[in-house]
Amino acid sequence: MHIGSFSLVxxxxxxxxxxxxxxxxxxxxxxxxxxxxxxxxxxxxxxFVASRNTTAELEIQFRAFNRSFCLxxxxxxxxxxxxxxxxxxxxxxxxxxxxxxxxxxATNDTTSDVTIAGYLCNQVFCGTFVEGGDVYFMESAExxxxxxxxxxxxxxxxxxxxxxxxxxxHKHEFKDSQERPTFKSYLLRNLLFPxxxxxxxxxxxxxxxxxxxxxxADYACRIEMVAxxxxxxxxxxxxDALSAFxxxxxxxxxxVFRKTDFDGDGLxxxxxxxxxxxxxxxxxxxADYPMAYAADLLDFLKRFTRRIQNHxxxxxxxxxxxxxxxxxxxxxPTPGIRGTPGGICxxxxxxxxxxxxxxxxxxxTAAVTIRNSRGQTLPLITTLLAVTHEIGHxxxxxxxxxxxxxxxxxxxxxxxxxHPKTTRVLRENSNVFSPCSRQxxxxxxxxxxxxxxxxxxxxxxxxxxxxxxxxxxxxxxCKSLDPCCTPVDAKSPEKxxxxxxxxxxxxxxxxxxxxxxxxxMNANIDRVCYxxxxxxxxxxxETNSSTCPEPQQAPEGYPCQGTSxxxxxxxxxxxxxxxxxxxxxxxxxxxxxxxxxxEKGNKCQPAHTIALKNPWTDxxxxxxxxxxxDSGNFRCDGAGNCINIKGRKIDDKSEQRVLWWTxxxxxxxxxxxxxxxxxxxxxxxxxxxxxxxxxxxxx
Numbered sequence: 001m002h003i004g005s006f007s008l009v010x011x012x013x014x015x016x017x018x019x020x021x022x023x024x025x026x027x028x029x030x031x032x033x034x035x036x037x038x039x040x041x042x043x044x045x046x047x048f049v050a051s052r053n054t055t056a057e058l059e060i061q062f063r064a065f066n067r068s069f070c071l072x073x074x075x076x077x078x079x080x081x082x083x084x085x086x087x088x089x090x091x092x093x094x095x096x097x098x099x100x101x102x103x104x105x106a107t108n109d110t111t112s113d114v115t116i117a118g119y120l121c122n123q124v125f126c127g128t129f130v131e132g133g134d135v136y137f138m139e140s141a142e143x144x145x146x147x148x149x150x151x152x153x154x155x156x157x158x159x160x161x162x163x164x165x166x167x168x169x170h171k172h173e174f175k176d177s178q179e180r181p182t183f184k185s186y187l188l189r190n191l192l193f194p195x196x197x198x199x200x201x202x203x204x205x206x207x208x209x210x211x212x213x214x215x216x217a218d219y220a221c222r223i224e225m226v227a228x229x230x231x232x233x234x235x236x237x238x239x240d241a242l243s244a245f246x247x248x249x250x251x252x253x254x255x256v257f258r259k260t261d262f263d264g265d266g267l268x269x270x271x272x273x274x275x276x277x278x279x280x281x282x283x284x285x286x287a288d289y290p291m292a293y294a295a296d297l298l299d300f301l302k303r304f305t306r307r308i309q310n311h312x313x314x315x316x317x318x319x320x321x322x323x324x325x326x327x328x329x330x331x332x333p334t335p336g337i338r339g340t341p342g343g344i345c346x347x348x349x350x351x352x353x354x355x356x357x358x359x360x361x362x363x364x365t366a367a368v369t370i371r372n373s374r375g376q377t378l379p380l381i382t383t384l385l386a387v388t389h390e391i392g393h394x395x396x397x398x399x400x401x402x403x404x405x406x407x408x409x410x411x412x413x414x415x416x417x418x419h420p421k422t423t424r425v426l427r428e429n430s431n432v433f434s435p436c437s438r439q440x441x442x443x444x445x446x447x448x449x450x451x452x453x454x455x456x457x458x459x460x461x462x463x464x465x466x467x468x469x470x471x472x473x474x475x476x477x478c479k480s481l482d483p484c485c486t487p488v489d490a491k492s493p494e495k496x497x498x499x500x501x502x503x504x505x506x507x508x509x510x511x512x513x514x515x516x517x518x519x520x521m522n523a524n525i526d527r528v529c530y531x532x533x534x535x536x537x538x539x540x541x542e543t544n545s546s547t548c549p550e551p552q553q554a555p556e557g558y559p560c561q562g563t564s565x566x567x568x569x570x571x572x573x574x575x576x577x578x579x580x581x582x583x584x585x586x587x588x589x590x591x592x593x594x595x596x597x598x599e600k601g602n603k604c605q606p607a608h609t610i611a612l613k614n615p616w617t618d619x620x621x622x623x624x625x626x627x628x629x630d631s632g633n634f635r636c637d638g639a640g641n642c643i644n645i646k647g648r649k650i651d652d653k654s655e656q657r658v659l660w661w662t663x664x665x666x667x668x669x670x671x672x673x674x675x676x677x678x679x680x681x682x683x684x685x686x687x688x689x690x691x692x693x694x695x696x697x698x699x
Contacts, residue, residue, distance in 0.1 A: 041157035043141050043150065046125055057474055058103060060125060064156045069131075072477045073105035076251075076461060084243050084278045087286040100240035102247055104462050105473065106481040107131065124154045128380045134158055135381055209449030218258070218465050220272035220455035221344055223391075224309060225250055226316040227280045228291055231370065234319040243278050246317060250275035253388040256417065256431050258463065262442040266530035266539055266551040270465075271445070272455050273391065276311065296322045297369060301329040305361040312451045313344050313394050315387060316367045321375045328386045330366035330393040335443045343394040343444065345451035366390040385417065385431060392418055396444030397437040406534065406561060407436035410625045411637065435534045459497040460488030468497040470508040484508040484519035507546035514541035514548055521546045533560045536567035557614045562638050564596060564623040566614070576607045576620045593628040594636035596620035 046062040060071040079102035088094050124140045137157055141150035209219055225246040235242040254273040262269045284292040290307055294300035297320075304316055331342030341349060342363040350358040368390055370383045378386075399420040400407040408415055414427025416434035433441065445452070457465025462473045462481075470485035472478035478487040484505040488496045499505050505519035513529040514522040522541045529548035530539040536558065537551035553570045554560070557579050560572035568574035577584045577598035585604035587597040595606035607613075607620045622628070624638030633644045 040161040041155050043153050044156055045153050057476060059476070062154075062156075064136075065158070069107065071105060071107055071129075072480060073103035074460070074462075074474045074477060076102040076104050078102075078274075078458065078461065079244070079247055082243070082247060082275055082278055084239065084280065086239065086280040086282055087289075093287075096239065098240060098243055100244050102244055102251075106462075106477050124152065126154070137379075207448065207450040208446040209452050214454060216270075218270040218272050218455040218457060219449075219452040220274040221312040221452050222274050222276040223250060224277045224279060224311040224314040225275055226304075226307075226314060227278070228316060228318040228320075229281045229283050229286070229289075231317055231319040232280055232282050234370075237282070239280055242280065246278050247275050249315075249317070249384055249387040252384045253391050256388050256433070257391075260433050260438065262433075262438050262445065264438070264442075264532060264535050264537070266532070266537065266548065271452070274455060291316070291318075294320075296324055297326050297329050297367060300369075301331075301365065301367045304365050304367055305331075305363055306359075308348055308360055308362050309364075310348065310362075311364065313391065314362065314365050315391065316365070317383075317387070318367065318369050319371050319377075320369045321371050321373065322369065323373055325373055327370075327372065327378065327382075328366070328368045328390045330390040331363045332393040332398065333396050333444055333448065335396065335447050339447075343396060343448070345448050364394065366394050388431065389417055392433065392437060392441070395441045397433065397440045400434045400436055404436065405623050405625050407434040408625075409623075411635070464497075464511055469499050470511045471497045472510070482508055482510045484515075485510070512546035512548070515546040533572055536560055536570050536572050557616075559614075559617055559620070561623050563617050563620045564626075576612050576614065579614070580612055582612075590629060590642055594622045594626075594640045594642045596622060 042064045044062045044064050046060050049059040049061065057075075058073040060069075060073070062069050079100075080098060082098065084096045084098055085093055086096065124138075124142075126139050128135065128137045135158060139155045141153040141155045142148055145155070211217075211219070227242055227246060232239075232242060235245070250273055257271045257273050259268050260271065261267060262271065281289050281292075286292075288307060290303040291300050294303055300316075300318065300320070304314075307314075331346075333343035333346065334340045344364060346362075346364040348360050348362055351361045353359055366387075368383065368386045370378045372378055397418050400416050400418045402408050402420075408419065409429070412427070413429045416429045416437065417431055418434060418437045455465065457463065457468070459468060459471060460473055462471055462477070464471045470482060472482035472485040472487060475487040475489050478485055484500055485508050486494045486496050486498050486500045490496055494500065494502055499508060500519075506521050507515035507519060509515040509517055509519070514527065516522055521544050523543060525540060525543055527541040528538060529541050530537070530551050531554075532538070532551065536554040538554045538558065539548050539551040542549055554567040556566075556568060557574075557576075558567040559565070560567050564575075565572050566574045566576055566579055568579075575584055576596055580598070582598040582600055585597050585599040587593055587595065587604050587606060592606055595608065597604050598607050598610065598612065600610055608618055612620070619640060621638055621640040622636045624636060626636045628634050628636050628642035634642055635644075637643050
């Protein structure tokens with residue numbers, strides 16, 4: 001078992017957003033968010049428009065930063081099915097009905113990925129959303145500015161406007177001047193904590209996920225979200241807003257998992273994360289509360305295991321300040337008969353604590369604090385990815401190895417989700433599992449995913465599930481998100497969540513990679529609909545079909561890992577040089593160091609300069625982020641350029657200029673020091689100085 005660390009960034013399926021709404025007085029969460037100084041913001045008054053047809057739809061409109069925003073939302077009915085349990089003063093655990101609503105939807109700009117999360121507080125939307133790569137935050141202007149005259153208005157600002165939060169572009173993660181939060185994975189080895197079976201009898205090894213009955217169905221890990229008393233008080237004892245906050249984190253993890261292809265067949269595997277239960281601790285004196293007092297986050301997680309439960313996974317969020325930079329912990333299972341227990345589907349174990357003493361423990365657990373070691377509240381973007389990261393550990397993923405450029409590429413696209421450190425900039429890879437993570441998670445699913453059960457889903461929630469051909473939600477949202485799909489509120493004879501054939505549609509580009517934007521089947525047979533560098537698999541769209549066919553082995557010599565390597569017998573293990581009977585070499589000239597170079601005629605030359613090419617590309621460049629200079633600050637950009645962390649290209653002449661300028665500066669400093677020394681020496685040996693010295697000696 002292993003406790004995780006990670007790097008984060010926010011991305012969701014195109015056009016989708018989350019919003020949770022709770023009528024509440026000012027919760028502590030609504031105060032100046034994250035305790036950071038905001039250097040630029042705007043005050044706005046959003047408009048809320050309810051649908052005439054149903055109260056389950058909502059539209060929010062506003063203008064900020066010289067552009068207009070329009071959010072189309074519909075209620076997520078699944079939120080009302082979540083059981084919320086807490087310990088009351090009467091001495092018993094009670095279930096409460098959620099009096100808030102969770103919304104999903106899309107914006108009027110479907111050309112970019114969108115994520116929105118927030119709630120209504122005093123008629124103001126408070127939360128965060130991402131659009132076009134920019135992260136926006138909205139708060140109550142009344143509380144943000146401590147001025148009651150701004151009641152009903154909101155403050156909006158971007159992540160780049162928060163001082164002390166943004167990472168410099170191209171800045172190397174390990175040379176950051178400020179320590180960033182990390183995530184720790186905790187491996188519980190049998191030698192240290194031997195177990196003897198589950199709580200009710202003999203230990204049975206978990207079994208793998210069984211897809212034999214319905215291989216194309218969604219399989220869900222139904223999780224429990226737990227709030228400790230510190231985060232309950234942080235939300236000003238508002239159970240509804242807190243429940244929506246917890247539910248949001250589960251929904252975000254679900255959005256990452258359900259779009260991932262773990263088995264490498266070119267299709268998403270529809271692994272779901274579904275919040276089944278929310279448990280709230282309201283006081284440190286609550287019953288069955290072993291985490292009330294904990295020295296650090298690792299101690300918190302160990303105490304959390306004393307809370308016996310039988311969910312697929314239980315995740316606890318708290319608002320605690322610890323001296324360590326770790327903000328997330330989780331038990332990570334390892335595969336094999338001699339593997340370590342923990343993670344998803346792990347049954348209750350008896351751990352040996354003495355010669356004849358055994359105690360029950362639930363090791364299908366993870367914990368995240370939303371407060372850093374300096375006492376600051378973490379941004380929502382960080383906590384969303386932190387929870388998803390720890391769930392990734394619970395599914396068996398380790399941290400992405402830093403020495404593997406395929407799984408830790410960095411650069412413009414950023415690091416993947418399971419990177420050991422957090423990130424403060426939204427990038428493309430930040431909420432995506434790396435090839436290394438996908439392989440590790442797939443193996444755990446095969447060995448201990450038995451508790452994942454078929455999830456029927458609901459037409460109208462914007463997620464294609466089960467037998468649905470598509471799902472775009474309600475009519476108002478479908479017009480922007482997917483006009484090729486029949487909305488849930490369509491009238492007969494149209495059937496909801498099917499392709500809108502009565503209007504001439506044949507497919508949906510949102511669901512089919514080989515479907516055109518006009519809802520017609522793709523006619524371009526050269527269109528690549530799936531590509532896997534690691535396995536050298538590729539699929540091309542077929543004529544008059546919207547379905548991406550099963551991937552086949554890529555042709556010999558097909559570029560992989562960018563264009564740095566080529567496919568050979570189904571593996572990415574060759575190069576353009578080897579394909580032509582030449583040896584690989586490294587060009588010494590700095591301006592050529594980021595090209596694939598071959599040894600020909602006792603000379604090392606870039607492949608493209610000696611007319612080496614194949615049907616797919618003429619230029620073969622070194623893998624992005626690989627070294628191209630003796631200085632550790634310079635990396636290849638994947639396009640043949642050697643750049644430093646600020647994005648400046650480097651060549652031999654520029655390095656020579658830097659060398660000569662450095663030498664000239666050193667010589668100038670040396671000359672100035674000599675002049676100063678001679679001046680001081682001359683002053684000290686002047687006649688007046690000598691006379692004074694002689695007089696002093698006589699006296």
